[in-house]
Amino acid sequence: MTIDRRAFMAALSAMGAGALVPTAFAQSGGKPSGDPVRIGGTLALTGPLASTGLVHKLTGEIYVDNLNKRGGLLGRPVEWVLKDDQSKPDVARTLYEQLITSDKVDLLIGPYATGNILSAMGVAQRYKKMLVHHTFGIPKLAKYEWQFPAWSLGPNPDITTPELVFDMMAQSQHPPKRIAIVTSKFPSVHFVSMGAREVAKQKGLEEVLFLEWDFGNRDYAPIAGRIKEADPDFLFVGCLGLEGAQLLDALKKIDYRPRNHFHLYPAPGPMVKSPDADGALAITIFESHSPFTDNPVAAEFVEQFRERATKANLPETSVETQAAASFSAWQIIEAAVAANKSLEDEKLATWLQANTVDSIQGKLRFNEQGNFGDNLGRVKQVQNGQWLTVWPKDWAAPGATLKTS
Numbered sequence: 001m002t003i004d005r006r007a008f009m010a011a012l013s014a015m016g017a018g019a020l021v022p023t024a025f026a027q028s029g030g031k032p033s034g035d036p037v038r039i040g041g042t043l044a045l046t047g048p049l050a051s052t053g054l055v056h057k058l059t060g061e062i063y064v065d066n067l068n069k070r071g072g073l074l075g076r077p078v079e080w081v082l083k084d085d086q087s088k089p090d091v092a093r094t095l096y097e098q099l100i101t102s103d104k105v106d107l108l109i110g111p112y113a114t115g116n117i118l119s120a121m122g123v124a125q126r127y128k129k130m131l132v133h134h135t136f137g138i139p140k141l142a143k144y145e146w147q148f149p150a151w152s153l154g155p156n157p158d159i160t161t162p163e164l165v166f167d168m169m170a171q172s173q174h175p176p177k178r179i180a181i182v183t184s185k186f187p188s189v190h191f192v193s194m195g196a197r198e199v200a201k202q203k204g205l206e207e208v209l210f211l212e213w214d215f216g217n218r219d220y221a222p223i224a225g226r227i228k229e230a231d232p233d234f235l236f237v238g239c240l241g242l243e244g245a246q247l248l249d250a251l252k253k254i255d256y257r258p259r260n261h262f263h264l265y266p267a268p269g270p271m272v273k274s275p276d277a278d279g280a281l282a283i284t285i286f287e288s289h290s291p292f293t294d295n296p297v298a299a300e301f302v303e304q305f306r307e308r309a310t311k312a313n314l315p316e317t318s319v320e321t322q323a324a325a326s327f328s329a330w331q332i333i334e335a336a337v338a339a340n341k342s343l344e345d346e347k348l349a350t351w352l353q354a355n356t357v358d359s360i361q362g363k364l365r366f367n368e369q370g371n372f373g374d375n376l377g378r379v380k381q382v383q384n385g386q387w388l389t390v391w392p393k394d395w396a397a398p399g400a401t402l403k404t405s
Helices: 005-015 050-069 089-101 114-126 157-170 187-202 221-230 243-253 268-273 296-311 321-340 345-354
Strands: 037-043 078-084 107-109 131-133 147-149 178-184 206-213 234-241 261-266 281-284 357-359 362-364 378-383 386-391
Touching (some): 050 321, 078 089, 089 107, 089 114, 114 147, 114 187, 131 321, 157 187, 157 234, 157 378, 157 386, 178 221, 187 234, 187 261, 221 243, 234 243, 243 261, 243 268, 321 345, 321 357
Parallel strands (some): 107 131, 131 147, 261 281
Antiparallel strands (some): 357 362, 378 386
16 A cells, blocks of 8 residues: 555644644653663664664654653653664674663664664564664564564565556656666565566566675676666666665766666665766655655754754755654654553553554554555655655655656
8 A cells, every 4th residue: 555645635634733743843841850761772883884874873863852852751861772783683683682681771773774673673572672673674574573664665565666666667758668677685675676577577578687796795897787788778776775876886987877777775865966876766755845844743854854964964964765764763662652651562562553653754554564554655766966756746846757768
């Protein structure tokens, strides 16, 4: 299921401008006092995932600062105990053990990226702790009943994501016939890319190239050469972090520019700043423009993020999928604690399984495969140095349309 813009806007109107305030930035009475509520987690602050991990770090800092300004949780200040997992699942596993056993945190959040989340999930299950996480990409692997995803991919992203992209391209001015699929072996990326092969076949598209590379690869020249040789109408890149930008750079060095290209989970800043990325497509759940920013909570977050990201010299200062998923994870925790007036993991998890949470990306539910709910995915495109939503049309940025060649 996808979210309809008209239904989303009608819901906002019906609830009133302050509808999302209980899980956002509104001020409430009283300064928090007493022992802090300690929320522990890790992020990829170094290693190949760091460019995106830093987006999650900044988002969490903004959320916790505002949460404490309006009274914290249960009237107590919130402390975020954050550790660097170095982009490594085995390190994440060890650190979550420490957070629970040594640091004795009250609640868990994060980490970033499917492999690290899966490691953290195993630890949370062993100690019967609830885990709210940002960006898990393989719902069928999320077996633990007390884990909750903030990224609204839907329960079958290997089917729905490529369907969204290929259906969009089929309705464009230049419908592709010949496609190339190149992909990292990073688990969630590879999962969707393999699904893209099947969806493309069902839609009658000719696959002229399929290539894989190991996560952490730095030499994209051979891959670029094969793409140029195949010369597809449409290039589907199963990438994560900097991989997409690195591939575009390798293509530029051999004087080849793909006519139409989609990048699954790119680091937003490096991609949008690349001089070769104009026209690049990617999946999104949120962008810093209307209709998303018609939500007053989202609008305020966009402004705060831009200000802090500028000061931190991040390459991209706009809120998009990564920041929105991270913000939503904190909204999920706050909503569950506020509704139950408790920090008990079982009580919070049981409530989340039976209720929905209003977030800046839409209404989240947790009752399908892997505790996923609706697919709120849209497609964005780099146009004149900006990420703009272009599909579905009723979610497009004002005046923006899909550009193909």
